[in-house]
Amino acid sequence: MNVSEQLLSILQNEGVRHIFGVAGDALNPLVDAIAKQDVVQWVGVNHEGNGSYAAFAQGELGNNFGVCASTVGPGALHLINGLYNAKKERTPVIAITGQVPVEFLGTNYHQEADLQKIFDDVCEYQAIVRSPEEAPRVILRAIKIAINHNCVCRIELPGDIAQMKAKNHDYIHKIFRSKSNIIPQNDELIEAVNLINEASTVGILAGAGCRDAKQEVLALSKKLKAPITHSLRASDIFDHSTQNVVGLTGLIGNPSGYKAVIDCDLLLMLGTDFPYSDFLPENTKIIQVDIRPENLGNRCPINLGLHGDIKSTVASLLLNTTDKEDDTFLKKLKQQFEEWKEGNRDKADPSRDMEPLHPQIFAKAINDTASDDAIFTIDTGTAAIWASNFMNFDAERRVIGSFNHGSMAVGLPSAIGAQLLHTDREVWSLVGDGAFNMSLQDFSTAVHNNLPVKIIVFNNSQLGFVKIEMEEAGLAPNMDALKVNNFNFAEYAKLCGGDGIRVEKAKDILAAVALAKKSSKPFVIDAVVTNAELSLPPKIGFDEVKGFGMSKIKEVLRAFNGEKEQWENIKEEVEAYFD
Structure with missing residues (x-):
């Protein structure tokens, strides 16, 4: 047994069933060890960042820790954003990274990076393996800390040590998991x-x-x-x-x-x-x-x-x-609260058939269609507004996202991790078009693993939440900076081997959501929605009124100066408000 096989054995013993990552050089001994057994599945992703989000989802939903992996410097750096999300959500995740051979450390070797320094802020503990003798001790310590502190820990395994003969097998033991109560004096x-x-x-x-x-x-x-x-x-x-x-x-x-x-x-x-x-x-x-x-x-x-x-x-x-x-x-x-909910039901009525469509209608339709134990992964941005205001996460439903870190592109990869962990539950992901474009390369990963995740993409060809932020700051939205150049996401889903439907009319929304629910393939609803919905905070003070008012004045002035996009934005906002 080599050190990589010993590490895999420890993970098996702790109930790990999936490792998300991209194979490569220093990581290859671990990938080889995984190929020789059938307990832990290597889930190859197209981008390591998506792997770390998938691991976050499993740590958040599985009463255990999630695991992601990457090779040396460049691959390891891609893990950072998903791991920061796990840190901020207080989710236990173990990140396994390779490293250049020990003899080359500190020489500016090809792909060498000081991973300990780079990961110092995101990880509560880093198990830097420098010999087979210490490997089981620091590996077990990393897992103990991740589990009992609900945090991110990293295991660094240089390529040469990964293949060395394992030592100190007798030290390996089942991890203690605290269930203690803490009560004030x-x-x-x-x-x-x-x-x-x-x-x-x-x-x-x-x-x-x-x-x-x-x-x-x-x-x-x-x-x-x-x-x-x-x-x-x-x-x-x-x-x-x-x-x-x-x-x-x-x-x-x-x-x-x-x-x-x-x-x-x-x-x-x-x-x-x-x-x-x-x-x-x-x-x-x-x-x-x-x-x-x-x-x-x-x-x-x-x-x-x-x-x-x-x-x-x-x-x-x-x-x-x-x-x-x-x-x-x-x-x-x-x-x-009841009056507010009643108002939202009116806003989400399919009879509001303005085109592009109101996004609230899609959120309400998914809420009414999804199972009582469905898992929802919610991306950052306006998708979180429609989900939190127009959906009810009752019964056994769960909802996860990047609620503290606030990172885009969490929705799709988290859905992959959730569906692999809970094969018997529906997994729905609500994402914006900007976020989906960041992560869509791993829709093919969902197809490859036969995961019937349901992805709704709020396609308004714009970074909608950023527009709201600009307006609240008193700025006229920069339409060029906000613009998202989209293609047909439903056709993309089919090209990857999944399924999908593009929805442009309100009368087709309920049927599309029902089709997604029944699908045994990864399914994309390309929801063509307006970018003109106004979402105001519950407290509107002088600063908010001033900022929004200044923004609208600037939009009108730019429109009079011939900026067609500003005219179109104003017209669509008025139409959306009065529809």
Whole structure:
């Protein structure tokens, strides 16, 4: 057994079933070892970055760590963006990279890169293998840290060491996986109870850290008559139909979700490092609970920080807090949330047959068609707006994306990783045309592996979210910079061996979504949609009004000066608003 085979044996023993990567020189001994067994599948991708996103999806969805691999310097560098996404989402991923032979390190050898320095920020630990004797020790340490810290770790295996005879087999053991609970000290819990009991109205801002504590949080909400606002990552924990949920806050949030956070006397921040300080209260008392103490008070001043897991800490608060009787605050926000949802149902009605089409109609159709345990991979940009506002991730549904890192091109490769892991579940990916163009080379990977992923591409020939950012900043959109030159994505899917359909009329949307659901091949819906939909944040202050107003004035002036694209943009925005 050589060192590569030993590494593969360790991964097998820890339940790894897929390694995503591109083969090459220093990595070839590991690829050869994989070919000699049938437990771990080598999933060859066309770009290493897509492999790291696929590994992220498996780490996020599989109660285990994902694995991606690349060869030396250039290939390893391609992994970075997907690994940063895993880091920011707190997803366990192991990245295996090759390295030039040890004798050439430090000599500016062909393809040599200082990978330890390059990966230092993204990885919590790097297992730099420099001898067969140390290999099992540092490899096991990397896996332990990735699993128990929910982070990214890297294993560096030089090409010469990868083929050497393995040592220290007796050291190899099953990895310890912590299931320990963390609860704050009793005096801190008493202080929290007193603050809660004294408050007239309580709001809850719940994040992904509540995933294992949904029932406890719902019980606390019911007891305190507290509306629940959730983060984007928590959309599949506190979905639109969950009792006392009033929506999302932040840049793509809704009014009731925003008001629940801003207008309460006391805000409970549970398992969230919510980044947008402008959407957090300035004068409200705040109690923050988090498993990571460095997050406490990270985004705004707090009155009390509690270091603990959400399930144990909230359970303790439940036992000691007093029931609140007045539900006026809660009922008012729930009514506003219902009105907002009703308005969205109207916006997503197929009778709105403007062409190019309204993207909301597609999102609602997928929501109504997908299975109750479907997995959704959501790309960054306007796709996240349509998904979060017009879809409901209830029942056993899961949603993943680049919600903290905010990287484009996460949708398709994450769908590949998700479908390989969960062969019995539907996997839908909602992506923008800009993001799809970045990753479409691996649609053929989905075809090669017979993965029936369903990809909807919001084809508006524009970087839509960037346009919104320009307008909010008071800039007239630069149409040349925003333009995306597209081809027929459905025909591309067929060319790759998959299937697809291009949709340009509202009457064809439901049939297209049904066709995608039934398909046994990777399927692309090329949804030709308008780029003129306005998406406004729940809080619109003077700066936002000023920025948007200045943008529109500049657009009109440019239109009068003969810029045809500005005229077309203004006309389409007016038509989309009044349709």
